[in-house]
Amino acid sequence: MQSLTPATDRSWDLAPEHDFLLPPPRPADRIACRIAPRDLRRLDLYAVLTAAGIAPQPGDREVIDELSALSDSAHEALHRWLSYVR
Numbered sequence: 561m562q563s564l565t566p567a568t569d570r571s572w573d574l575a576p577e578h579d580f581l582l583p584p585p586r587p588a589d590r591i592a593c594r595i596a597p598r599d600l601r602r603l604d605l606y607a608v609l610t611a612a613g614i615a616p617q618p619g620d621r622e623v624i625d626e627l628s629a630l631s632d633s634a635h636e637a638l639h640r641w642l643s644y645v646r
Contacts, residue, residue, distance in 0.1 A: 601635050602628035612642045 595603075605624055609616055616624060627638065 598628050608642045
């Protein structure tokens with residue numbers, strides 16, 4: 561652990577005037593999501609498969625696209641099944 565000395569403490573006084581911390585993000589300033597629900601479900605399915613340790617094979621893309629067309633309740637079941645801890 562580094563201790564502060566008078567010399568290192570004075571280094572902040574020499575920082576450029578334009579060097580400052582950014583303010584925290586404000587949720588109201590966020591850009592609205594313009595991704596289609598089917599695309600969001602597809603991305604979520606890839607994330608759940610990856611988290612479960614299942615690497616999609618090159619030929620699995622068509623199946624994942626078909627699964628992403630299913631309803632939200634079907635996706636909730638898929639997520640529950642894939643994230644089940646044994």
